[in-house]
Amino acid sequence: METRPDLQAGSTNYDIVIVGAGPVGLMLSTCLSRWGYKIKHIDNRAEPTPTGRADGIQPRSLDLLRNMGLKSAIMAHKPARVYEVAFWDPPKNGKGIVRTGTWASCPSFIDARYPFTTLLHQGLIERVFIGDLEKNGVQVQRPWTIAGFKSDEKENPEYPVEVRLEHVDGTASEVVRAKYLFGGEGARSFIRNQLGIGMTHKDPISNVWGVMDGVVNTDFPDIKMKCTIHSDHGSIMVIPRENNMVRLYIQIATSTDPDFNPRKSATVEEVQASAKKILAPYTIEWERVEWYSVYPIGQGIADKYTLDHRVFLGGDACHTHSPKAGQGMNTAFLDALNLAWKIHLVERGFAVRELLTTYEPERKDVAENLLAFDNKYAKLFSQRPPAANEVQAASQNATKDSDDNEFIKTFKESCEFTSGYGVAYKPNSLNWSESHPAQSHVIHPKGTKLRTGRLFMNADVTRVVDANVVHLEQEIPLNGSFRIFIFAGKPAVTATALKDLASYMSKKGSFYSSFLRPDVDAVSHHERHNPHSWFFSICTVFAAPRSSVEISRDLPELLARYREHVYADDRWDRRALDAQAAAHAKMGLDQEKGGVVVVRPDGYVGMVTELVEGSGTVDALNQYFGAFCTKKLGETMAQL
Amino acid sequence: METRPDLQAGSTNYDIVIVGAGPVGLMLSTCLSRWGYKIKHIDNRAEPTPTGRADGIQPRSLDLLRNMGLKSAIMAHKPARVYEVAFWDPPKNGKGIVRTGTWASCPSFIDARYPFTTLLHQGLIERVFIGDLEKNGVQVQRPWTIAGFKSDEKENPEYPVEVRLEHVDGTASEVVRAKYLFGGEGARSFIRNQLGIGMTHKDPISNVWGVMDGVVNTDFPDIKMKCTIHSDHGSIMVIPRENNMVRLYIQIATSTDPDFNPRKSATVEEVQASAKKILAPYTIEWERVEWYSVYPIGQGIADKYTLDHRVFLGGDACHTHSPKAGQGMNTAFLDALNLAWKIHLVERGFAVRELLTTYEPERKDVAENLLAFDNKYAKLFSQRPPAANEVQAASQNATKDSDDNEFIKTFKESCEFTSGYGVAYKPNSLNWSESHPAQSHVIHPKGTKLRTGRLFMNADVTRVVDANVVHLEQEIPLNGSFRIFIFAGKPAVTATALKDLASYMSKKGSFYSSFLRPDVDAVSHHERHNPHSWFFSICTVFAAPRSSVEISRDLPELLARYREHVYADDRWDRRALDAQAAAHAKMGLDQEKGGVVVVRPDGYVGMVTELVEGSGTVDALNQYFGAFCTKKLGETMAQL
Known part of the structure; x- marks a missing residue:
């Protein structure tokens, strides 16, 4: 890239200030630093995520990480790989649970290079990005936070955003100018709040979840698989992890409970006792608990991702949802990627500034679909198991009849979406359609199986x-x-x-x-x-x-x-x-x-x-x- | 593994002393250190190989490296991969060179996971092993050399080998005892010489080779392929390398020349001038030369790999040959592997000590085959190009007639051998045959396609x-x-x-x-x-x-x-x-x-x-x- 005078050491002018070094901030920072931009990146945590949190890398995200040359560093940690999901339910007659079916998590109708979900602790993933950033001279400044900002193109057309940053303990602060400000601070985004952007809740139901990572000793045969288990004693989701760990998601309370309390909690022991009941007749004992957390979560989507196309939001600052579909980090990656190259095209003088207006509709549409999916999926998951006569007899091979189960049906329909290959950007100046300005008869020849706005095919x-x-x-x-x-x-x-x-x-x-x-x-x-x-x-x-x-x-x-x-x-x-x-x-x-x-x-x-x-x-x-x-x-x- | 009292710090008793930290020594050391043995490993070089030397990892060796969990570290260096070999010869009529055929270097009749040769500078490969050794607490002691040794089971049945080691500058020395001593010191093995083991030369011809690694600018279309080029001005072999480099092998003198001088040399400029003539009408210019060496080489094979099954030899100490088939490092790896697990089985009390007597015949037989192959291959390579009427017209697709060319025929026949899948250990106590003590009628059922003494199939x-x-x-x-x-x-x-x-x-x-x-x-x-x-x-x-x-x-x-x-x-x-x-x-x-x-x-x-x-x-x-x-x-x- 060209040498630029504004990239000199000592200047307090930046191309972009990025707040938050979770998946969305790190992806944005990594892309832009590789393409030669000057970045101020802060995070209010002293260290990267030490344990727990998001951990599912979907097939399409793994394609992306490979395209960035980061896949092998991720794989070096020997993550768990989920190829199939097993469904367990109460048996037609009797007690306990039986496997009612298994399904490929990324079935062969999706032509994926990596037809599996990769499960690895978020901190290890963050460190891979941080290592790459350091190679490009970007150091995440920690623990620092954003104290305020304003954006005015008239006052300063080149660096319209002024950002005030502070050390979290208030001992230091600085004011910098930037072309862009990005809020990747998570669900409680300061920047979103300052902008006065509201969250819309697709579904009034909110839930309290317990999540526990640990090493177990169990005779439950599918402990290395992703499982959704419904029993007469409640429901849990099982997700295998690296280093012999397993993650359990368990629903502690839901706003449809008569006595719902969003601050309801549960101890590790209570959740373990619950899990034991749900898994019976199988036994489970914990050898070690690595991480445990209880948190209330509702579905929400930010009304806007930007007001002026200088200050942008992405990731959890824009959309919150249940953790179970494993979509959070993946959606965050793709938010950041979408914004990164558009900023790049504009700043390098290739594309008109209006290109940036495509970020919000493209990504908000994906988030809407995600929430609609999550809503449907989460509701089914939270429901009491279907009546006995609805439950399929445990069968070795999933039968056609299993489609009658609404839960499984939703799951299957959503495979393309959850694998990341379902993203379909709508027509705009980038995604050709019959209403695009380009209207030659040679465009989009008959027979083409490529769909504009969707991923290019593997070959x-x-x-x-x-x-x-x-x-x-x-x-x-x-x-x-x-x-x-x-x-x-x-x-x-x-x-x-x-x-x-x-x-x-x-x-x-x-x-x-x-x-x-x-x-x-x-x-x-x-x-x-x-x-x-x-x-x-x-x-x-x-x-x-x-x-x-x-x-x-x-x-x-x-x-x-x-x-x-x-x-x-x-x-x-x-x-x-x-x-x-x-x-x-x-x-x-x-x-x-x-x-x-x-x-x-x-x-x-x-x-x-x-x-x-x-x-x-x-x-x-x-x-x-x-x-x-x-x-x-x-x-x-x-x-x- | 069990904790052993003799593994205490401070003891000068070792399970094995390994001399030489090239491929053979490092493979042996890595295997044994992982399996819990106490190792003294020395090398007379101050640093691992800085540039040049062996660089071809054959398909079977890559399987082995993967099996050791080392493949991804090798691949992280982005080595070149050779899938095909191109043959260039003078045209039937006219001057210059034309491509007369290309062949897969590991054709599909070989069911290889990785049907390509991986090319990476030996020093980077050594460092991957050294990193692994360090994880197991083994540090290669440098620059140290072996000054003497004796082996006497009667004197000390448990640690029969006494080894005297010295710093190369003579400032320090130590005497240690060991169960085994391994000489992986290369062609001029001190241990082999001390044992009085002779080298037998399969072929009296020896050659002087020039080898040059560098970055070039050329319009020769196959510069990223492995090529053997015969021209009226001589012959060269082209091998792509990592980092845009290319290796050229050029024959400077051969003992069949009337005025042969094994000390004949050539400057970088002379070799480059030669290469330019051979490649004409294509042009080639060097932007950088990373490594250049001239060395005489003859074929040789050690008469014995061990005398007492306590002091062993392997790698180049046992066999020397021309570098062009890319077999040196691969054969070294498999020598070491063969010995490592046999020592392990004996030392852990599973196998009788006589098992060690299978090392020499198994590996010497492979070396004999290698030399026979190299001999045939090198001779053809050194020959003047075949007469014009023997040369195939340059054809886009290799035709059946190309088999008439003895050189190509040899190459094709040898693919299985060069890929590493041709190793076939002969019947002995490990490799069942009709003369094995195990003689049940259920053994080796009719129809089995697995061959004892050959690699297990992929699936x-x-x-x-x-x-x-x-x-x-x-x-x-x-x-x-x-x-x-x-x-x-x-x-x-x-x-x-x-x-x-x-x-x-x-x-x-x-x-x-x-x-x-x-x-x-x-x-x-x-x-x-x-x-x-x-x-x-x-x-x-x-x-x-x-x-x-x-x-x-x-x-x-x-x-x-x-x-x-x-x-x-x-x-x-x-x-x-x-x-x-x-x-x-x-x-x-x-x-x-x-x-x-x-x-x-x-x-x-x-x-x-x-x-x-x-x-x-x-x-x-x-x-x-x-x-x-x-x-x-x-x-x-x-x-x-």
């Missing part, structure tokens, strides 16, 4: 230069750039289209020519991802065997420059058994003529176009990017 | 307790124990056989009862691998869907104790498409009735038996283990 391909088998969707790291995937079909068929693509990209006024790096002529030949521009990275995928692809012959020079991002779609895929080119086929792209896919920096599909001869494809790309870019694109095409 | 299975999809062959870590895989077929069919298996195992005089842990009644319920004995670990694999397996119902208590090692053979496998139970099918075991596979601690198959009702299976196991165990096994069976 195995062979990298041409080194014959490595790679995960195409992971080939561009999280670099803040748009990802342009040129599915180039058969080289003999698309030769002219590729030549034309490069040629029209090179013309003045194209998305390519308009956003070249200022140092484009001095870029090292080792630069793989951004040799031309920080705005985009390019991958080309031929529907041909690797050994038949000759990069210097089959690609025009501009595209050949991305030689380490040229692939052969020659891998076998169980999901496209009959296809010659499985990745093309899975995505519904023509195996001869190919197509071009624009993927947002966060991995969601922005637009799909045909790959055609002439200017059509570049025209479509210019129209798409032109909908939110700072420069008018493609206007001069006709003349050139 | 995906589902772990029953947590529904995790796992690699069966990796489920027992490298713990020095035999691995008993009970393929249990269909639960309804094998119920009695399993009950009988457990029941006869429990009888006095069985391999099970004879080698119980002294602390067996106090073992934590969290112990997964060795709840009963350090001599073996047990896995059970049912040919049934995971959800249908109920451990407490389907397994007798003894086997159910290994509940975290109970699996369902319910995963789909491309290599056994029609099978209901793919792992059973791949291994040629009956999908109804199962079978039992004994795998040596190093992963090689020892014996396969049927799983039968009555005492037959345990009788066979007792006979097998009885061939090398310290106790008479199974003699009392008939009476009980």
Whole structure:
């Protein structure tokens, strides 16, 4: 990135002040620090989370962590992996509990790389981010808190936000200016309160939960599985953890109880006694309790995520819900990611400031869905078990009839959502639809199976230069750039289209020519991802065997420059058994003529176009990017 | 492991003195330190290898590193991965070089988990082992060297080896006693020389090689691939490295040259000039040279690996050969592994001391094969390119005719060998054959595809307790124990056989009862691998869907104790498409009735038996283990 004079040591001007070093703050900080921004990051805790709290990394979040190069550091802690969820209920006749079914937590209809939930103590996850931040020179300032702020673009258009920070014991304070302020302080957000943003409660019911992490000795056979257990003595949820630990969630009180008291509590011993009753006839004893907490929780969603697009909120400051679906940290990660690259695109001069207005609707919609899901799920979970005649006889294989159980039905329907693959951003300038300004007939060709606003599909391909088998969707790291995937079909068929693509990209006024790096002529030949521009990275995928692809012959020079991002779609895929080119086929792209896919920096599909001869494809790309870019694109095409 | 009085601080008695901290010494040290042995480990270098030297980790070695939990630390360095090898030769007509074919370096006929070679600078690999050693309290003492030793079992039966060690600058020395001494000092082994063990040269030809690691700028399209390039101007081998580096091997002189001088050298500039000529018409420029070395090398193999089974040699001290097949480090790893567990079995009282006599023949045989291969391969490589009419026209797809090229033919034939999967230990007390003392009719049932003395096959299975999809062959870590895989077929069919298996195992005089842990009644319920004995670990694999397996119902208590090692053979496998139970099918075991596979601690198959009702299976196991165990096994069976 460019060297910037405002990044000098000693200046109290920052690109962003981030308050809170939980998952949302750390993800935002990590992204922006990698992309060269100056960050003040504070947290009012003296240390990262020592025990307990959120611990579920969903499949899509693991994709994201891998894309950031952080997955192996997470996996080094040997987290538990949940592949299946077991349901236990009272038997039709008799006492105790029986397993009434098990379901994949990320079933194969979801084409996930990692079809499991990864369970690891939040503090270990935080430390992975903190370690990465330190490599980029960012130190979380602890224990510091925010004491006040104001935001005024008129007073200071460049650094409109003034923030007052204080050591928690009041012994020190400082005032800094920033372009942005981010509140990732959790449910009791000071910034949200100061802004006067209210919380709306989707459901008036609130619950008091007990949660206990510990090491147990039990003959309950599913102690290493995620389980939801309903019994005549109450309900618990079992979640395996790293280091032989298990987490139990137990509901202590609910606002529908006649004598509900939101301050109701329970001791460790009371919760253990309860768990023993629920698990009978199985036995359970605790060898060690690592963490125990009781907390009341209701569903809430912030009315706004920002007022002025300078001060933003994310994570638990925006949405609270029951912990059981394991969505908190994952939603927080994706809030931060969504905001990070939009700030980046605006601050680097690629996108108009209005791009920031897409943060709230995209993420608030996800939070609404989460709460609707949680509401339905939590209610079912809190209910007394269904009547005996509704309960399925314990069966070894889950039967079709199990769908009659509303709880299981909800769970199954929600798999895509809980795995993180259900996020579907609605049409806007980034997510093409029929009402998008880009309206070429080559856009969104018939047959495409990619859906704009949803994650790009996974695909195995062979990298041409080194014959490595790679995960195409992971080939561009999280670099803040748009990802342009040129599915180039058969080289003999698309030769002219590729030549034309490069040629029209090179013309003045194209998305390519308009956003070249200022140092484009001095870029090292080792630069793989951004040799031309920080705005985009390019991958080309031929529907041909690797050994038949000759990069210097089959690609025009501009595209050949991305030689380490040229692939052969020659891998076998169980999901496209009959296809010659499985990745093309899975995505519904023509195996001869190919197509071009624009993927947002966060991995969601922005637009799909045909790959055609002439200017059509570049025209479509210019129209798409032109909908939110700072420069008018493609206007001069006709003349050139 | 048990606490041992001789492990006290201050004692100068060691279990083993290891000289040399290259791959062979470090592997031995790492294994033995994990298994509780007291080690003195010295190296005459002040630091681990700083640059260059061996760098190729073959597929089978990567399996081993994973089994040791060290793979992710290796992979964190982002090594290069070689999936294919390209062959370049002069064109039929005209000048320069053309690609005449590419071949998978570990083709799919080898069922490898990691079908690629991993390339990483030796020093980084050494540091991964050193880090692990330090966790177990072993510090390599540097720069220290061995000044002398003597071995006399009569003088001191417990610690027969006396070793004199010195600081390399002569300022300090010490004398220690040990049960074993290991020479992993490389080609110029002091210990080998002191023992008077000669080297036999398979091939009188020796060569002078130049090797250069550096960062280049080139338009040669296969610079990220492993290539063997023959041209009218000489031959080179290209090997990609981490951090954009590339290694070039170039032959500077050979003893068949009329004016051969084994001290012939070449400067960096001379080698670069040579490489430029060979690669023409492609261009190459060096941006940086990280390491450059010229060394003469001949093929040699030590006549003995040990004289008294107290002082052992391994690695380059036993075999030298050309560096190009990338076998040095891999063979060293497997030398050390082979010795480590045999010492362990003897020292823990499980196996008779004669077991140690299997080290030399097993490993020397591998070295002989390696040299025969290297000889053939190196000769071809050193030859002038074949006459024009022998050279295939450059073809996009390797054609059948390419087999006519002797060089490529040798390469292909040797893939299994070079990937590490070709190691086939010959019959002895560990590797069952028709001449083994164990001669029950249930042994080695018809149809089994497992070969004794060869690696156990890979298989995906589902772990029953947590529904995790796992690699069966990796489920027992490298713990020095035999691995008993009970393929249990269909639960309804094998119920009695399993009950009988457990029941006869429990009888006095069985391999099970004879080698119980002294602390067996106090073992934590969290112990997964060795709840009963350090001599073996047990896995059970049912040919049934995971959800249908109920451990407490389907397994007798003894086997159910290994509940975290109970699996369902319910995963789909491309290599056994029609099978209901793919792992059973791949291994040629009956999908109804199962079978039992004994795998040596190093992963090689020892014996396969049927799983039968009555005492037959345990009788066979007792006979097998009885061939090398310290106790008479199974003699009392008939009476009980």
